[in-house]
Amino acid sequence: MKRFVIALMLLSACRPSVSSEDHIAAADALTRRYAQSQFARWKIRIVAAGQDCGILLVRTNGILLDEAIINAVHEGPALYAVDGRGMEQFSREWRFRSVVYTDASKRIWWRGVVDYDETLTPCH
Numbered sequence: 001m002k003r004f005v006i007a008l009m010l011l012s013a014c015r016p017s018v019s020s021e022d023h024i025a026a027a028d029a030l031t032r033r034y035a036q037s038q039f040a041r042w043k044i045r046i047v048a049a050g051q052d053c054g055i056l057l058v059r060t061n062g063i064l065l066d067e068a069i070i071n072a073v074h075e076g077p078a079l080y081a082v083d084g085r086g087m088e089q090f091s092r093e094w095r096f097r098s099v100v101y102t103d104a105s106k107r108i109w110w111r112g113v114v115d116y117d118e119t120l121t122p123c124h
Helices: 002-014 020-035 067-075 087-093
Strands: 044-049 055-060 098-102 108-112
Touching (some): 020 044, 020 055, 055 087, 067 087, 067 098, 067 108, 087 098
Parallel strands (some): 055 098
Antiparallel strands (some): 044 055, 098 108
16 A cells, blocks of 8 residues: 555656646636636636746636635536536646636635735736
8 A cells, every 4th residue: 555655646746747838728728618618608717827827717707706606616516517627627637736716806715725925916
């Protein structure tokens, strides 16, 4: 069992890193998929943000979010999934370190590691 855990740790450490440009492109592609989905009226805009572009910033002006909606979109059960996955799986696949949600009320929810003094400036 110990060898198995060590092997998993080595495999995850050997995964290639994802560049800022890859994070930006992945977020942009996901925005386009949401715009063509049943969530189009939510006006979801997803961008890479943070000092290292490692935050997946999910913004919407189409609805006011609450904890239940955030959890559903994040975890991605069938009704709330785009491409069969939630934000959590997408962020893991693209190696974002956190997902931050915000709506028109400017309230912020986060999942993962975000420094409190970090700005959520979108990467370009």
